[in-house]
Amino acid sequence: MCRVTNLLLIDGSPRARSNTGSIVTYLAGRLKDLRATVDVFHVTSRGPSDEEVCRLPAIIRNCDAVVLATPVYFDGLPAVTHSLLERVAAVSVALSVERSGTDCVGAAVVGTGGVGPVFYGVVHSGFVEAAQRRSALWTLELFARAVGWSWQGGVSFGGTSPIDGRPLEEVGRLATVVREGLELAAREMITGGPLSAATLAACGRSPFAFLPRSVVIRLINARTRSIVRRNRIDVTALPYAD
Amino acid sequence: MNALVLSALGVDPVYGPEVAAVLEETLSARGYGICVVDVLTADVQACRGCGSCGLKTPGRCVLDDDVQVVYRQMAQCDLLVFATPITFGSHRSELKRVLDRFQPLMVPFYVLRDGEMNFRPRYSRRPFLLGVGILPVSDPEQDEAYRFLISRNASNIGAPDWSVVVAVSGESPDIVHQEIDSAVEAWGCAV
Numbered sequence: 001m002c003r004v005t006n007l008l009l010i011d012g013s014p015r016a017r018s019n020t021g022s023i024v025t026y027l028a029g030r031l032k033d034l035r036a037t038v039d040v041f042h043v044t045s046r047g048p049s050d051e052e053v054c055r056l057p058a059i060i061r062n063c064d065a066v067v068l069a070t071p072v073y074f075d076g077l078p079a080v081t082h083s084l085l086e087r088v089a090a091v092s093v094a095l096s097v098e099r100s101g102t103d104c105v106g107a108a109v110v111g112t113g114g115v116g117p118v119f120y121g122v123v124h125s126g127f128v129e130a131a132q133r134r135s136a137l138w139t140l141e142l143f144a145r146a147v148g149w150s151w152q153g154g155v156s157f158g159g160t161s162p163i164d165g166r167p168l169e170e171v172g173r174l175a176t177v178v179r180e181g182l183e184l185a186a187r188e189m190i191t192g193g194p195l196s197a198a199t200l201a202a203c204g205r206s207p208f209a210f211l212p213r214s215v216v217i218r219l220i221n222a223r224t225r226s227i228v229r230r231n232r233i234d235v236t237a238l239p240y241a242d
Numbered sequence: 243m244n245a246l247v248l249s250a251l252g253v254d255p256v257y258g259p260e261v262a263a264v265l266e267e268t269l270s271a272r273g274y275g276i277c278v279v280d281v282l283t284a285d286v287q288a289c290r291g292c293g294s295c296g297l298k299t300p301g302r303c304v305l306d307d308d309v310q311v312v313y314r315q316m317a318q319c320d321l322l323v324f325a326t327p328i329t330f331g332s333h334r335s336e337l338k339r340v341l342d343r344f345q346p347l348m349v350p351f352y353v354l355r356d357g358e359m360n361f362r363p364r365y366s367r368r369p370f371l372l373g374v375g376i377l378p379v380s381d382p383e384q385d386e387a388y389r390f391l392i393s394r395n396a397s398n399i400g401a402p403d404w405s406v407v408v409a410v411s412g413e414s415p416d417i418v419h420q421e422i423d424s425a426v427e428a429w430g431c432a433v
Contacts, residue, residue, distance in 0.1 A: 015291045045290050073289060073342045075394040076332050080288050083335035127359045135332065135394050138387045142330035145383075213359060217352040224350055227297060236349055238365065239302045240313040 004064040004118070004192045006037045012070030012081035014045035017165040023122060023157075023178065024069050026168040030186035039063075047080040053087045065118045065189060066149070068140060071160075072125035075135045085143045092116075092147040118192050119144045121154025122185070124178075126161035128206045128213065133158070153195035155185050155203040159216075162207070177207045245274040245321040246369070248312070250337040252282045253327045254376060257411040261376055264415045265325060268422045277315055279340070284308040286339045295346035301364055303346045312340060316347060321426075322369040324395070327376050328408070331387025344399070356397045363400040370429050371396045371404040374422065378411050403429055 009028055013020035021042075028038045039059065041048075048056075060066060070077050077085070121140035123133045133156040144151035162174040169179075181203035188195050208216045228235045247265065251258035262278075269276055285307045294304045303309065316322065324341070326334045333341065348361035373392035377384055389406045396404035405425035409418045 013291070014288055018291070045288050047288070071291075073291075074338070074344055075391060075398055076338060076341075078289070078291075079335045079338035079342050082329070082332065082338050086329055086335055089329075129358045132358065132394070135387070135391045138390070139330045139332045142332075142384060142387060146330060213354060217354065217359060221351050224297075231297070233297055233300060235297065235300045235351075236364070237300045237302070238317075239300075240317045240346075241365065242318065 004036060004190050006063045007031055007039070007065045007067060007189070008059060008063045008117075009038055009040045010066065010068040010084075011040060011042040012068055012077060012084075014043060014078050014080050015165075016044075018071070019124065019160050019163040019165060020069050020071050022163050022165060022168050022171075023124060023160075023182065026179065027067065027069070027122065027182045027186060030183050031190065034186060034190045036190055043078075043081050043084055045080065047083055048087075053084070053091060056088060057091055060117055063117050065120065065152075065192060067120045067122060067189065069122035069124075070136060070140075072123060072127075072133050072136050075132070077136055077139055082139070085139075089143065089146050116147060116149040118152045119149040120152050120185070120189055120195065122157075122182075123154055124157040124160040126159065128158035128208065128216070130156055130158065130204050152189075152193065153200065155181055155195060155200060157181060157203055157207075159207040174207050177203065177205050243274050243320045244315075244318060245269050245276045245323060246312070246315045246319040247276060247278040247323040247325055248281055248337055248340055249278055249323075250281050250326040250334040251374075251376070252280060253334055253336065254378075254411065257376055257409075258327065260415055261374065261409055261418055262325065264418045265323065265374060265422060268419050269321070269323075269426065272423070272426050274321060277319075279308070279312055279315075281336045281340050284340070286336075286343075288339055289342040289345070296350035301346050301349075303343055305343070309340060309343045312343075313346060316344075316369070317365045318367060319369045320367070321372060322399070322401070323372045323374060324392070325374040327378075328384050328388045331384045332391055333375075341395075347399070355400060358397065360398065360400070368400050368402055371399065371401040372422070372425055373404070373406040375406070375408045376411060377408060380410050405429075 011024045123136045137154040141151050168175045184199040251262045287305045326337045375388045385408045392406045407421040
């Protein structure tokens with residue numbers, strides 16, 4: 001394993017002030033503490049321009065590692081983030097065909113033989129169960145396979161809604177799992193090696209400690225009900241019914 | 243019985259239309275009225291994650307585009323179909339743009355469903371879910387990932403049941419027809 005000194009962090013959230021942004025900022029800080037050079041690329045709601053996508057291969061060529069951090073939207077990556085992966089894969093395949101004359105479709109499916117940076121994923125959602133983020137992680141792994149990047153694993157955080165776009169240092173106890181998990185992950189990412197089972201397990205802990213989910217649900221719903229009552233919102237409206 | 247088909251099949255200009263035709267014929271033969279939304283040509287803005295559909299304009303998305311029509315049809319359909327080329331084991335991004343906008347169809351209260359945290363569906367009508375994915379070549383891992391994804395989507399929307407058909411480019415339309423027909427028949431949804 002070689003030491004990783006240059007990393008590209010991709011913020012895969014379409015929102016401007018997002019929980020993903022908070023996670024990326026914190027991870028960037030930890031990696032810089034470990035003396036890495038870090039660049040950040042933000043997807044944004046409009047998605048990257050054609051020009052930005054064409055520039056990405058050159059940026060990535062100068063990186064030892066790419067980390068894509070993403071929220072989960074409807075069990076997968078946000079559409080703009082998934083679109084970015086499709087476009088990068090298309091550019092990668094085009095470059096591969098140019099270099100080697102290999103069959104374009106075959107290269108897109110089975111990868112280009114391991115050329116490229118090491119690739120990590122950071123996936124998070126408000127739901128606490130890891131299964132709810134499994135599809136998103138799988139997408140990242142299959143993308144890496146398609147473009148010939150070396151997949152070194154992905155961490156998965158649940159219960160991240162309380163972050164609310166704030167710096168992780170300001171969130172308090174509810175972000176302890178995320179902070180600790182990112183610190184562990186950063187130390188392993190800097191080696192360019194796979195994320196360990198211990199790190200994945202540490203990241204996968206519920207931030208609500210030993211509270212049963214039924215209690216967590218009651219607490220969160222109680223907060224929502226309080227907002228609904230205070231603002232007199234008809235939260236069960238049916239605007240699309242006949 | 244009404245079926246809403248959200249289709250990105252046009253991304254594959256050769257095999258996509260073949261599968262689209264088989265899908266429509268099969269569902270029609272089973273008595274479904276079919277509405278097809280071609281997500282490649284529909285006016286669909288990306289979800290901004292603004293959260294308005296939860297507590298500011300409950301149940302209503304503030305983005306004014308063709309998805310407003312999709313919401314109305316979603317609230318009334320018996321069968322929901324996601325039809326797409328599979329990329330990295332998942333839906334094409336063009337279809338995902340529509341699916342990302344499904345949050346207004348949920349009430350912002352959590353429930354435990356299938357043993358997991360989920361949002362409560364807003365409308366009482368819960369459609370069955372059929373995933374129809376196409377791959378350019380046989381790829382067992384993408385196949386498995388896509389099937390898993392549809393199971394997750396079904397749990398997400400509270401579908402009473404779900405099924406998946408994965409077709410490989412060039413596969414005989416008869417095989418695709420049989421698989422879709424078997425899936426629909428198994429639910430006992432035929433008119």
